Amino acid sequence: MAKRIKDPGIGKSSNRHAKRFINQDGSFNIKHVNRPSSLSESYNYLISISWWKFFLWVVVGYILVNSLFAIIYIILGVSDIAEPTGSIFMDFLNAFFFSAQTITTVGYGAMAPKGMLFGIISSFEALIGLLSFSFITGLLYGRFSKPKANIKFSNSIVLLEHNGVDSIMFRLMSGSSNVMIRPKIEATLALSQEGDDKKYINNFYSLNLERNSITYLPTTWTIVHPIDEKSPLKEFNREELSQLTAEILLLVSYYDESFNQEVHQVHSYVLKNLKKDHRFTPAFYYNELGYTVLDHDKLNKTYENKPGKL
Numbered sequence: 001m002a003k004r005i006k007d008p009g010i011g012k013s014s015n016r017h018a019k020r021f022i023n024q025d026g027s028f029n030i031k032h033v034n035r036p037s038s039l040s041e042s043y044n045y046l047i048s049i050s051w052w053k054f055f056l057w058v059v060v061g062y063i064l065v066n067s068l069f070a071i072i073y074i075i076l077g078v079s080d081i082a083e084p085t086g087s088i089f090m091d092f093l094n095a096f097f098f099s100a101q102t103i104t105t106v107g108y109g110a111m112a113p114k115g116m117l118f119g120i121i122s123s124f125e126a127l128i129g130l131l132s133f134s135f136i137t138g139l140l141y142g143r144f145s146k147p148k149a150n151i152k153f154s155n156s157i158v159l160l161e162h163n164g165v166d167s168i169m170f171r172l173m174s175g176s177s178n179v180m181i182r183p184k185i186e187a188t189l190a191l192s193q194e195g196d197d198k199k200y201i202n203n204f205y206s207l208n209l210e211r212n213s214i215t216y217l218p219t220t221w222t223i224v225h226p227i228d229e230k231s232p233l234k235e236f237n238r239e240e241l242s243q244l245t246a247e248i249l250l251l252v253s254y255y256d257e258s259f260n261q262e263v264h265q266v267h268s269y270v271l272k273n274l275k276k277d278h279r280f281t282p283a284f285y286y287n288e289l290g291y292t293v294l295d296h297d298k299l300n301k302t303y304e305n306k307p308g309k310l
Contacts, residue, residue, distance in 0.1 A: 012202050070098075157248075157269040160278065
C-alpha cells in the first residue's frame with residue numbers, strides 16, 4: 001500500500017489546468033510577479049544563461065554604450081575629435097570608432113580629443129571601460145567555475161513489463177566524458193486529483209526504484225519503478241496511467257571530479273507522455289578492439305517491444 005508523503009516544497013493546491021512543476025531544462029515552472037530586482041540577481045542571471053545569450057548581451061551592451069558616447073560627442077561637436085565629413089552618419093561612425101578606441105583603451109592615434117571638456121568625457125568613458133571589462137572578466141570566471149551538473153535525461157519515458165510487473169522506465173547518462181561518481185536519485189510522484197469539494201489538490205508519493213544509487217556511471221543508467229503493491233500507481237490500469245495529471249519529480253546527485261564537490265540536477269516526466277510497450281535501444285557496444293563505445297545520440301531512441309521479442 002502506497003503511503004503519501006509530505007509536500008516536498010511544491011505546494012498542495014492545484015488546478016485542473018495546472019502545468020508541470022519542472023520544465024524540461026530543469027528550471028521550475030514559476031512565474032514571479034511584483035518581485036524586487038537587485039544587482040545580485042543580474043549576476044546570477046548572467047552566469048546561468050546560455051553562452052550565446054551571454055555574448056549577445058555583451059555585444060548589445062558594447063554597441064549601446066559606444067553609441068551613447070558617440071551621440072554625446074556629436075552634440076558637443078565632432079570637430080574636436082575628427083574632421084567633419086558633412087554627413088551625420090559618417091560623423092556618427094567616426095565618433096563611434098573613437099568611443100570604441102577610448103573604452104577599450106586601444107587608442108590608435110588617428111583621433112584624439114581636443115579641449116578640456118572632451119578630455120574629461122573621454123577619461124570618464126575609459127574608466128567605464130575598465131570597470132566593464134573587469135565585470136565581464138568576473139562573469140566569465142563565474143560561468144566557468146560555477147558547479148553545474150551535466151546530466152542528460154532521455155526524452156522518452158516508457159511503460160513495459162519487467163520481471164513480471166508493469167514498470168515505468170527512463171534513463172540518463174553523463175553529458176560529458178567524466179564518469180559520474182556515486183550517483184543517486186530520488187523520485188517523487190506528484191498526483192493532482194479532484195477532491196470531494198471539487199477542488200484539486202496535489203498528493204505526493206515517494207516512488208520505490210529498482211536501484212536508487214550506483215557506485216559510478218560511465219555509460220547509461222536505466223531507472224526502473226515497478227508498479228507493484230507498494231506503488232501509488234497500482235490502482236490505475238494502463239490507459240488510466242496516461243490520462244493522469246501526474247508528474248514524476250527527480251533529484252539526481254553525484255560527485256563531480258571537475259568541481260571536487262557534489263552537484264545536483266532536477267528533472268521531471270509527465271505520465272501523459274508514456275510510451276507503452278517500448279524498449280530503449282542500447283546506447284553502448286564493444287568495438288573490435290574491445291573498447292566500450294557510448295553513442296550519445298541513442299540515449300532517446302526506443303523501439304516497439306513486440307510479443308516474444310527481447
